[in-house]
Amino acid sequence: MNVIAKGSPSLKKMAVGLRQEIIKNLNQKGLSKTQVNLTSALLLGQKKELDPEIYNDFSSAGVIHILAVSGLHVGIVLMILNFILNPLEQVRGGKYFKYTLSVLCIWFFALLVGFSPSVIRAATMFTFLNAGLIFKRKASTINMLCLSALVMLIYNPYLIFSVGFQMSYLAVLGIISFQPLIKRKFYIKGWLSRKLFDVLLVSFCAQLGVLPLSIFYFHQFPCLFLVANLLIIPWLFILIGFGIVVITASFINFDFALLYELYGRTLDFLLLVIHEIASYKKLIFKNIYFTKEMMISLYIIIFFSFLFFKYQQKGFVFSLLISVLLFQCIYIYDFYQINQQQKLFVLHKNRKSIIVDKTGNHLKVFIDPYHSIQNSSLLENFKTQLASEIDTFQLKNFHQTPIGKNLLIIDSLGIWQLPKGIHANYVLLSNSPKINLEKVLLEIKPQHVIVDGSNYFSYVERWRITCRKKKVPFHYTREKGAFVIDY
Numbered sequence: 001m002n003v004i005a006k007g008s009p010s011l012k013k014m015a016v017g018l019r020q021e022i023i024k025n026l027n028q029k030g031l032s033k034t035q036v037n038l039t040s041a042l043l044l045g046q047k048k049e050l051d052p053e054i055y056n057d058f059s060s061a062g063v064i065h066i067l068a069v070s071g072l073h074v075g076i077v078l079m080i081l082n083f084i085l086n087p088l089e090q091v092r093g094g095k096y097f098k099y100t101l102s103v104l105c106i107w108f109f110a111l112l113v114g115f116s117p118s119v120i121r122a123a124t125m126f127t128f129l130n131a132g133l134i135f136k137r138k139a140s141t142i143n144m145l146c147l148s149a150l151v152m153l154i155y156n157p158y159l160i161f162s163v164g165f166q167m168s169y170l171a172v173l174g175i176i177s178f179q180p181l182i183k184r185k186f187y188i189k190g191w192l193s194r195k196l197f198d199v200l201l202v203s204f205c206a207q208l209g210v211l212p213l214s215i216f217y218f219h220q221f222p223c224l225f226l227v228a229n230l231l232i233i234p235w236l237f238i239l240i241g242f243g244i245v246v247i248t249a250s251f252i253n254f255d256f257a258l259l260y261e262l263y264g265r266t267l268d269f270l271l272l273v274i275h276e277i278a279s280y281k282k283l284i285f286k287n288i289y290f291t292k293e294m295m296i297s298l299y300i301i302i303f304f305s306f307l308f309f310k311y312q313q314k315g316f317v318f319s320l321l322i323s324v325l326l327f328q329c330i331y332i333y334d335f336y337q338i339n340q341q342q343k344l345f346v347l348h349k350n351r352k353s354i355i356v357d358k359t360g361n362h363l364k365v366f367i368d369p370y371h372s373i374q375n376s377s378l379l380e381n382f383k384t385q386l387a388s389e390i391d392t393f394q395l396k397n398f399h400q401t402p403i404g405k406n407l408l409i410i411d412s413l414g415i416w417q418l419p420k421g422i423h424a425n426y427v428l429l430s431n432s433p434k435i436n437l438e439k440v441l442l443e444i445k446p447q448h449v450i451v452d453g454s455n456y457f458s459y460v461e462r463w464r465i466t467c468r469k470k471k472v473p474f475h476y477t478r479e480k481g482a483f484v485i486d487y
Contacts, residue, residue, distance in 0.1 A: 001406065005217075006302040011044065011111060011117065012114075014207055016114075017112060018112060019040075019046065019113075020038060021251070022044065022247055022250070022251065023040055024042075025250035025251055025253075026039060026246075026247070030260055030261070030264075031260060031263070032264065034271075035263075035264045035267045037051070039243055039246075039247075040067075042067070042073075042236075042239060043239070043247065044069070044112065044114075045068075045119065046114075047068070047112075050067070054271065055067065056278070057274050059279075060278035060281070060284055061221065061224065061277040061278040061279075062222030062224060062277075063228050063229065063232050063274065066232065069118070069119055070118035070119060070121070070164065070168065071118070071121075071122040071126075071168040071172065072115075072236075073122075073240065074106055074109065074123055075122070075126060076236060076237055077105070077109050078106055078126050078428075080237075080239055080240065080241055080244075081101075081102040081105050082098070082102060082130075085101060086098075099130060099131060100103075102130060103127050106123050107123055110123040117162075117164070118164045118168070121152060121159070121164065122168060124151060125145065125168065125172065127148070128147050128148035129145055129148065129153075129172070131144050140344065141176055142176060143171065145172060145176065146215050149169055151180075152165070161190060163466070167210045167213060170210050170213060171206040171207075171287065172206075172209070172428075173209055175202055175205045175206050175209070176209075177306055178205040178208060179251070181306070181309055182309075183198075183201060187294065199229075199233050202233075203229035207229075208302065212290075212294075212295040212296075212299050212302070213295060215288055216291075216292065216294070219287055219288045219289075219384040220284065220286040220287070220288060221284075221288060222285075223283040223284070223286045224277055224280060224283050224284075227277065228274070228277050232270070232443070235266075235269075235270055235273075239266060241410075242263055246259065246260060247467070248261045287383035289334075289338070289384055289385065289386050291330075293334065294327065294331060294334065297323065297326050300323045300326065302321045302322045302412065304316055304320040304323050305320060308320055329426065335386070338360075338385055339360045340485075341358060341360065342358070342360075342401075342402075342487050343357075343358050343486050343487070344356070344399060344405075344407065344487065345357075345483070346407075346428055346483040346485075347378055348452060348453045348478055348481065348482060349378060350453045350454075351366060352367065352453065352454055353395055353411070353430040353454045354366070354367050354378065354429075354452075355367075355407075355409075355428075356382065357375070358385075358397070358450075361387055362387070362389045362391075363379070363382055363390045364391055364393060365379070365390060365391065365392045365393065366392075366393050366395045366396065367395055368394075395409070395411075396409070396428075397409045397411065397415070398418070398424075400422070401485065402487060404423075404425070405425050406422060406424050407425070407426045407427075407428060407450075408424035408427050408428070408444065408446070409427075409428045410427060410429055410430065410433050410440070411430045411433055412430075412431040412432060412434075414435045416440055416443075416444065423444075423446045424446055425446060426447065426448045426450060426483075427440065427446040427448070427450065427452070427473070428443060428450045428451075428452065429451045429452075429459075430452055430455070431454045432455045432456045432459045437463050437466045437467075438470065441466070441470050441472055447473070448472070448473045448474075448475060448483075449472055449474050449475070450483045451476045451477065453478055455475055460476060464476070
């Protein structure tokens with residue numbers, strides 16, 4: 001469902017109406033619900049109706065990016081447009097007309113898919129980048145890429161923190177930097193072999209540009225991504241081109257059953273290939289330990305690799321070797337630090353109380369006896385922090401650390417007696433205990449009051465007011481995330 005406010009711009013209303021009309025027409029042409037939903041995701045940016053199992057297959061195969069209409073889709077549309085409009089270059093002033101027409105088309109495509117932030121970013125980037133492509137100036141291409149990033153950051157400086165923004169520009173930078181360099185080293189005979197090699201090379205260079213960032217953010221690496229992209233990206237070119245033809249045909253009510261049947265079978269073949277690739281679960285490395293320092297040092301390695309292959313100078317060999325040594329030192333240091341780590345975490349989970357004691361690679365998970373932590377995503381972050389041994393225990397009312405940072409848990413029973421001679425630095429309120437919090441604060445004098453997701457909202461607000469009145473720091477995990485006690 002798309003809701004448009006009364007005062008919304010007419011262009012956006014027109015785009016929503018056009019999308020709804022396209023989907024309605026496709027449904028009337030004999031395409032299955034799955035085929036229509038996949039077309040809606042690939043070409044219209046509407047993936048909410050897509051089956052969760054199909055979405056998971058795309059993710060496992062390492063091609064989830066093709067379901068989010070962004071730089072890849074805008075780039076393919078632009079390449080198709082430049083190919084169609086290529087004869088204009090033979091006309092005097094045709095390059096300028098070709099540039100103007102192609103840019104207008106990609107902005108219409110951006111409007112059609114809903115002007116999402118990723119599409120606006122991609123359309124802006126390719127508006128500038130297309131100038132370098134059409135006028136065939138490599139320096140201009142890089143300058144235009146940087147100029148588009150500058151324009152976007154002037155408009156919204158906080159985009160620099162957007163994962164999509166970072167990955168879009170790094171992928172394109174990887175392509176325009178490494179693809180010509182590597183392509184010059186190889187000569188592939190045969191038109192089809194050359195085109196397949198180009199697709200594989202573009203995919204490899206794009207992945208090279210985003211690899212460190214991708215591992216840092218998502219902590220996983222699908223080993224079959226090159227195979228998947230080699231098979232899928234050419235298919236995506238066909239699907240987008242074919243899809244535009246089918247959408248246009250359905251929109252003008254052109255009845256040609258074979259056209260729609262062929263398109264449907266093309267979509268089904270795509271889903272079959274992706275499902276087969278995704279079935280190789282063992283080739284997906286998950287929970288990779290990777291820090292910000294590692295990411296930066298890996299980009300330094302990639303940078304010096306580029307300089308070495310481009311200029312073939314000895315100085316860059318030494319720089320590359322030093323950068324590899326730097327990465328190894330950072331990894332060893334971080335590995336040592338994390339194995340020395342000792343922390344107590346109060347996690348957030350609706351209607352549950354969960355405490356995790358992490359010592360090196362060993363986790364002790366304390367949870368209510370009636371609840372289970374099995375198959376929970378809560379522990380995934382700990383696995384990326386090299387936690388390999390996980391033991392589960394029944395939640396207790398008191399946690400004592402070696403350096404005296406003690407945690408008292410007051411549960412639904414409302415009991416807060418402390419062991420003799422022991423002080424509680426932190427108080428965790430769990431399962432909505434009926435207590436007089438002012439009396440608790442007066443007797444225990446904690447440094448911090450923690451409230452997890454197992455409590456009633458009305459209780460939380462009452463406790464917040466009490467803590468504010470008594471000037472005791474208050475931490476609600478629903479609002480502030482997990483509470484961490486470092487010891």
